[in-house]
Amino acid sequence: xxxxxxxxxxxxxxxxxxLALTRQGHTVVAVETGEQGLERLRTTASDVVxxxxxxxxxxxxxxxxxxxxxxxxxxxxxxxxxxxxxxxAGLEAGADDYVVKPVQARVLEARIRAVLRRTGGDARRxxxxxxxLHQHGALTIDRAALVVSKDGSPVSLxxxxxxxxxxxxxxxxxxxxxxxxxxxxxxxxxxxxSRLVDACVQRLRAKxxxxxxxxxxxxxxxxxxYRFGPL
Amino acid sequence: xxxxxxxxxxxxxxxxxxxxxxGLLLTLFTAGCGVRPSDVITGxxxxxxxxxxxxxxxxxxGELALVLRATKPGPGPSSPTxxxxxxxxxxxxxxxxxxxxxEVPPGVAPAQVTPSVDEPGITVTMSGAVLPLSTVAANxxxxxxxxxxxxxxxxxxxxxGSDGTRPPWPCPLE
Amino acid sequence: xxxxxxxxxxxxxxxxxxxxAFALLGVTTTAxxxxxxxxxxxxxxxxxxxxxxxxxxxxxxxxxxxVVSLPxxxxxxxxxxxxxxxxxxxxxxxxxxxxxxxxxxxxxLTPELQREVAGGRVAWQRVNRYGTPVLLxxxxxxxxxxxxxxxxxxxxxxxxxxxxxxxxxxDRLAELAWVTGGLSLVLAxxxxxxxxxxxxxxVRExxxxxxxxxxxxxxxxxxxxxxxxLADVAxxxxxxxxxxxxxxxxxxxxxxDARRFVADVSHELRTPLAAMTAVTDVLDExxxxxxxxxxxxxxxxxxxxxxxxxxxxDLIEVSRFDSGTARLALDEVDVAAAVNATxxxxxxxxxxxTDLPSGVIARLDPRRLDVIVANLVGNAFxxxxxxxxxxLRAEPDWITIEVADxxxxxxxxxxxxxxxxxxxxxxxxxxxxxxxxGLAIAWENARLHRHGGQSGSLVAGNTPDCGAVFTLRLPRxxxxxxxxxGVR
Numbered sequence: 001x002x003x004x005x006x007x008x009x010x011x012x013x014x015x016x017x018x019l020a021l022t023r024q025g026h027t028v029v030a031v032e033t034g035e036q037g038l039e040r041l042r043t044t045a046s047d048v049v050x051x052x053x054x055x056x057x058x059x060x061x062x063x064x065x066x067x068x069x070x071x072x073x074x075x076x077x078x079x080x081x082x083x084x085x086x087x088x089a090g091l092e093a094g095a096d097d098y099v100v101k102p103v104q105a106r107v108l109e110a111r112i113r114a115v116l117r118r119t120g121g122d123a124r125r126x127x128x129x130x131x132x133l134h135q136h137g138a139l140t141i142d143r144a145a146l147v148v149s150k151d152g153s154p155v156s157l158x159x160x161x162x163x164x165x166x167x168x169x170x171x172x173x174x175x176x177x178x179x180x181x182x183x184x185x186x187x188x189x190x191x192x193x194s195r196l197v198d199a200c201v202q203r204l205r206a207k208x209x210x211x212x213x214x215x216x217x218x219x220x221x222x223x224x225x226y227r228f229g230p231l
Numbered sequence: 232x233x234x235x236x237x238x239x240x241x242x243x244x245x246x247x248x249x250x251x252x253x254g255l256l257l258t259l260f261t262a263g264c265g266v267r268p269s270d271v272i273t274g275x276x277x278x279x280x281x282x283x284x285x286x287x288x289x290x291x292x293g294e295l296a297l298v299l300r301a302t303k304p305g306p307g308p309s310s311p312t313x314x315x316x317x318x319x320x321x322x323x324x325x326x327x328x329x330x331x332x333x334e335v336p337p338g339v340a341p342a343q344v345t346p347s348v349d350e351p352g353i354t355v356t357m358s359g360a361v362l363p364l365s366t367v368a369a370n371x372x373x374x375x376x377x378x379x380x381x382x383x384x385x386x387x388x389x390x391x392g393s394d395g396t397r398p399p400w401p402c403p404l405e
Numbered sequence: 406x407x408x409x410x411x412x413x414x415x416x417x418x419x420x421x422x423x424x425x426a427f428a429l430l431g432v433t434t435t436a437x438x439x440x441x442x443x444x445x446x447x448x449x450x451x452x453x454x455x456x457x458x459x460x461x462x463x464x465x466x467x468x469x470x471x472v473v474s475l476p477x478x479x480x481x482x483x484x485x486x487x488x489x490x491x492x493x494x495x496x497x498x499x500x501x502x503x504x505x506x507x508x509x510x511x512x513x514l515t516p517e518l519q520r521e522v523a524g525g526r527v528a529w530q531r532v533n534r535y536g537t538p539v540l541l542x543x544x545x546x547x548x549x550x551x552x553x554x555x556x557x558x559x560x561x562x563x564x565x566x567x568x569x570x571x572x573x574x575x576d577r578l579a580e581l582a583w584v585t586g587g588l589s590l591v592l593a594x595x596x597x598x599x600x601x602x603x604x605x606x607x608v609r610e611x612x613x614x615x616x617x618x619x620x621x622x623x624x625x626x627x628x629x630x631x632x633x634x635l636a637d638v639a640x641x642x643x644x645x646x647x648x649x650x651x652x653x654x655x656x657x658x659x660x661x662d663a664r665r666f667v668a669d670v671s672h673e674l675r676t677p678l679a680a681m682t683a684v685t686d687v688l689d690e691x692x693x694x695x696x697x698x699x700x701x702x703x704x705x706x707x708x709x710x711x712x713x714x715x716x717x718x719d720l721i722e723v724s725r726f727d728s729g730t731a732r733l734a735l736d737e738v739d740v741a742a743a744v745n746a747t748x749x750x751x752x753x754x755x756x757x758x759t760d761l762p763s764g765v766i767a768r769l770d771p772r773r774l775d776v777i778v779a780n781l782v783g784n785a786f787x788x789x790x791x792x793x794x795x796x797l798r799a800e801p802d803w804i805t806i807e808v809a810d811x812x813x814x815x816x817x818x819x820x821x822x823x824x825x826x827x828x829x830x831x832x833x834x835x836x837x838x839x840x841x842x843g844l845a846i847a848w849e850n851a852r853l854h855r856h857g858g859q860s861g862s863l864v865a866g867n868t869p870d871c872g873a874v875f876t877l878r879l880p881r882x883x884x885x886x887x888x889x890x891g892v893r
Contacts, residue, residue, distance in 0.1 A: 010676050016683030023687055080675050101675055102682035102714045178736050179743075179771065193772065194736040223737050223766070264579055266451065266538035266572045269531040271521045277545040278463050278527070278562075279555045280470025286548070291476075291501060296559060297548075299475035329476055330501075378548075378556065385554070404556055 002116055005046040006030040007037040007063065008078065009055050013101070017050070020105030026112070034058035038066060041073075047119075048112055051095070052078040053086055061093045068094030074115040074159050078103070091199030096160040097186060098196075114187040118159040134169070137231045139208060139217060141169055150208055160185060161204045164197075168218060168228040177225035201226060287318040287375045289331040290367060295374055295404060296331060298322070311344035311379035315355070318375050334368035339392070344376055352387040352399050353380055361392025374402040419608070420601040424594060431593030432586060439582035447575045454571045455529055455540055458494075462542050462564050463527065465489055469546065475558055479503055489564060497563040510565040518543050522561055531568065538568040607635040614642060623650035668724035674717045681710045712840075719842040723826065726849040733770045733853055735883060740765045740774075740797055740804055747778045748795075757782060758794040765799040767881040773850040774879070777863070780843040781808040781875045788812060789873055802856065802881055809874040814867040823865045824848045847877075856880030 004026045008014040011032075018030045029044060031037045034055045040046075049067060053060035060077065067073055077090045077098035087098055096115050099108055134141045140149040146162060148155050157165065163185050168176060176184075178194040186196055201220075205212040219227050284299045300317055319339050322331045338359035347354045355376050364372070373388040387399035469485065477485070482498045486505035489496030495510040504511050513534045521528035522543035529542040543563040547555040610627060617625040625646055627639040688707040692700040725731040741761035748754045778795070785793040789812025798805040815823060822828045827841040847863055854861040861879040868874045 010680065012680035013676065013683065016680040020683050020687055023690075080672070080679075101679040102717075103679070104711075105683050105686045108683075177738075179738065179746075193734060195734060223768075225737075264576075266447075266531065266568050266575055268533050268538070271515075271517050271528050271530045272455075273521055273524075274459060274527045274529070276527070277522075277525050277547050277555075277557075278466040279547040279549040280467055280472070282475075282548040282558070283471040283473045286475075296501075297475055297556065299472060301473050325478075326476070329478075331476070378550075 001025050001027055002047040002112065003045060004028045004112065005037060005040060005044070005049045007032075007034060007049065007055065007060075008052040009033065010052075013052075017105065017108070021109065021112075024105065024109050026109075034060065034063035037063060041067065041070070046073065048074045048076065048115060050076050050078060050108070050112070053090055054080060061089055064090060064093040064095055068158065072119070072156060072158050072162075074119060076108070076111055076115060087193070088195060088199060091196060092202070094158060094203065096158060096200075110187075115159060117187075118163040118185070136169060136172065136229065137217065138210075139169075141166070148208070155207050157207060158203070160200055161207070164200050165204060165208070165218075165228075168226060172228045173230050175221045175224045175227045181226065197226070285314045285317050286378045287314055288371045288378070289322050289326065289333050290371070291329075291331050293367075295367075295370055297378070298326060298331065311376055312341060314375055314379040315339070315342045315344070315357075315372070318371065333371065334365050335371050336364075336368070339364075339372070344380060347387075347389055347399070350387070350399070352389060353377070354389045354391055356391045357393075359392060360394040361390045361397055362394050364390070364392075364397070369397060369400065370403055373400055374404055377402045419605055420598070423601045423604075424597040427593040427597035427600070428590055431589040435582075435586040435589040439585055443575075443578050443582050446578050450571055450574055451531070451568075454568065455542075458540055458564070458566050459527060459529060459542055462489070462562070463544065466544065466546065466562060472546070472548070472558060475560075476500055477503070477560060479505075485562070489562065493567050495565040497565065498560065499563075500560045511563075513539065513565055514541060514543070514563055518563075519561075522563075525555075525557065534565070538572055540564075540566045540568050542566070604635070607639065611635075611638060611642060614646075618646055618649070623653055664724060664727045667720060668728065671717050671720040671724060674713075675721075678710070678714050678717060681706075682714050685710050716840040716842075719840045719846060722846050723842055723849070726846075726853075731849070731853055733883060733885065734772065735768050735885065736771055737766055737768050738771050738774070739763065740767050740799075740806075743771055743774055744778055744795060744797065744806065747775045748782065750775075751779060751783075753782060753786075756786070756791060756793065758792050760794065760796040762797060762799065765797060765804060767804050767879065767883075769854055769879055769883050770850075773853065777847040777850050777877055778806065778808070780847045781877070784843065784875075785810040785812070785873070789814075799881075804879050804881055806877040806879075807874055808877075809868055809872055811870065811872045814871045814873045815865060820865060824863070851877055851879065854879045854883040856883055 004021055006014060006017055006021070006028055008017065008030065009032050014030045014032070018028045021028045029040055029046065031040055035058055037049070037051070041049075051060050051063060051067075055063065064075055064077070067075055075095045077087075077095040078101055079086050079090065079098055080101050090098060096118075097111050099111055134143065138151050140152075142148070143166065146166075148157055148162065148165065164181065167181065167184050178197045181197050182188045182194065185200075188196075201218055202212075205215050205218055208217055209215050216231060217228060219229065221227050282299055284301045286297055286299050288295045289298050290296065318333070318335050319337045319342075321333045321335075321337065336359070339357040339361070342355050342357040345354050345356065346352070353376055355372060357372075361369075369390060372390060376388055377386065385401050387401045389399040390397040465488070474481075477498075477500050482500060482503055482505040486496045486498045489498070496505070497511045497514065498505045499511070513532060515530060515532060518528055518530045518541055522545060525545055525547065527542070527544040529540060531538055531540055533539070541563060543561060546558045546560040546562060548558055549555045607630070614625045614627050623646060626643050629636050629639045629643070685707040688703040692703040692707070694700070695703055722731075741763045744759070744761055745754070748757055748759070782793060782795065785808055789810025791811065793808065793810045796807045796809070798807075824844050824847075826845045829841060844863075851861040851863040857880075859880070861877070861883075863878075864876050866874050866876070
């Protein structure tokens, strides 16, 4: 069962979420501060982190950045406001998805499952499996191993970033709208927040593009969405 | 609505007043401009001056008319007696052609003119009958005497003749 | 203002009234003075002329004496008339029926003049001869007697003297009077304009300031000049404007404080609600297994927690609109696909008749569109009868979505208030669903989408067949929100 690390400073919220998620079958480790969370990550293996942004001491953004530095662990943000600043900053810090408090346990649970599907295990892959490596310019995509290399060296991608790249690269040259990507990658349904897509694309470009400001692999098609290539 | 109506009548009143004032001024100006005809204005008494020669009264158009005769020796007042003699002689031909006549018979000359004794006035003593003289003839004599005698403008004149005395009478000319 | 109103305003205006008053004063004074002096001068001129003429005539006549012969002949009359006539004077002499003919002026003599002359006095009269004024003088020639009395000689002398020069002098006077009148009028007008300007300028300034104040610029002030009544008015205006500005500022501050309070409260509520919401699923699941009323209680708490969460979220949305911090997250969407997704998400797809042409792309905030459509369709289900229809129409710059039902429709009294916050059409109906802010938020969401100078709109109405219809109109290319605050 998936291990969930919950970092939330309000006790009742923490208890409530822990209770509900545990009933759903998750193993929940709940901590109060960011420092405790990072500490726990060193000792316990977790599958997903649910992180409140408003934390005492080290704030949620910093925690998110640190976790991202250390690995590809999926991060879901808990935010009390879906204002511009918080969400965008959190996505830029490396979060895969976000939910707005108050949130029903089942909604959070659905997000957790969705993000886990992106990592492996019962990861959904787009389209029929084409074994082997696929070369796109300087990128090498191994769909079976879910590894992306650039110029030979592997690139460390967050699960959502990887999933997004795979989705776009599956149909090179074809434009996919943000809504379509939200549905395919985040499983949000048609009317999710398109900022998620934009932030993820931005992080992806920073990692795989030679010149992130002049993208070659992930191209923006104004008025339509994104497209892989043409190279 | 009412306010608008009131304002309109106020405007009308003001306009009417202005027009009236202007109209008055205008009529004043136009009526009185320039030299206007006038009524008769009387001033002093008529021009007077001395007369020269003998003055006697003849008749013209039934009215007493004064006639002046140049006197021989030269201008200067002639005596009443001479004037009466001239009167009795009647109008000259030129005078006659001018329409003058006389009712004084020639027989009354010569006459004497003296101031009256009993009352103020003049007495003319004439030769011949005086009572049958017409009023006009008497007036001629009276006025001629009065004219000839200075200082007796309105004095009554008594004519005495051979047949009697006429009542004193002033000259009807003022 | 119509031309008639404008003309009337001008005619009754201050300037015109001052002008008329000054002009009337100037003209009246000048007229009175000028006409007075004119008449006076005219009288003097004429009198002098007449006196001089009479004196001249009598003087000349005195040279006639002493008269040596009477009656005069025609020739003598003509000679005398000739002697007395000169360039300006025509003399007429007559004795009885004899008239001097030389000058031919006898026809102008008036009977009343002759009457007076016959009375033994010097008489004169002004008449008009062929358009020019002439002076007629007449006198008898009398003989004086030593006692002071006089007798008429029967000769009458008349002189006809032209008064043209006097007329010219008098006319010159009149001209002068007119010129003076004109000048005084001009002066009066200038003075009036000056006075009017002095008064009108402050009045106009006051009018302008009042208008600016009325348009909302509460910092308008007048400069106080001088110490007269106008200065008083200006000072009063300034005081009033200052008070107004202060009070309005006060009110705005209070309103802002109230809004901030609502926002803060709503935010504070989120934390306890988060904890409660987290476990509503648990309560729902366990409700059946709880003994007695506990199950019902659990379901109740779960339900109300969700309602409370919805209400708090709505309050926070509304406070964002009021404070101007609401932002559009724009994306290109196929409107038909978006609406279908909304319906599908809430499992309404088979209960709603749709008329959604595909291929209509618009740049808007899909989340907000979802909120609006969901609210409208939800309301249609709740308050109207099925079938509910959703229709999409596209124009070059705008899209229109109509949500209609077959239900009883909206009361005319309800119609203007339907987008008010917490307005419930049927007060007897308990607040079973919805926070009371749904339509208000939908309305604000529509207005948040702006293009050019116009914003989107949401209007309510009734269909011809007694159903309610809500028409949403959004621009096809909404611009990014810079300051989207629209205080309703």
